[in-house]
Amino acid sequence: MPTYISLMSLTDQGVRDIKSASERIAAGVKLLEQMGGKLLDFYMVFGEYDYVAIAEAPDDEAAARFLLALGSQGNVRTKTMPAFSREQIGRIIEGLG
Numbered sequence: 001m002p003t004y005i006s007l008m009s010l011t012d013q014g015v016r017d018i019k020s021a022s023e024r025i026a027a028g029v030k031l032l033e034q035m036g037g038k039l040l041d042f043y044m045v046f047g048e049y050d051y052v053a054i055a056e057a058p059d060d061e062a063a064a065r066f067l068l069a070l071g072s073q074g075n076v077r078t079k080t081m082p083a084f085s086r087e088q089i090g091r092i093i094e095g096l097g
Contacts, residue, residue, distance in 0.1 A: 001056040003040070004063050006080040008051040014075035028070055032057070035066050051076070054083070 014021070029039045037057040045052055057063035060082075067078050084092065 001038070001058055002060070002063070003054065003056050003083040003085065004080050005083045006051075006053040006055065006067070006078045007049040008053065008076040008078050009048070010050045010076055011074060014050075017075065024073075024075055031069060032066050035062050037062060037066060049079075 010018070014024075017024075025042065029042075032039055032055060035057070037055055039053065039055050041052075041054040043052045044050065055063075057066060063080065067080055070076065071078060
């Protein structure tokens with residue numbers, strides 16, 4: 001499955017309701033799994049972003065669907081990018097000819 005890295009920032013609503021963050025994260029993991037994905041890692045971080053998630057999804061459409069559903073709840077804004085493993089990087093480079 002493709003891997004994605006999401007950088008997340010809490011919205012004002014997310015900060016106001018921070019005490020329920022653990023429950024919201026658990027609900028997000030469950031939603032991702034229902035859409036065929038899997039959370040690989042999740043971190044709270046300092047700086048420009050509040051959370052970093054590393055997840056797998058069946059394809060870009062499933063990832064987009066999940067991120068739209070997550071964003072529509074109003075607690076976080078996301079910036080997401082595909083991630084390539086070391087093995088994938090090797091294949092990509094080999095294909096350069």
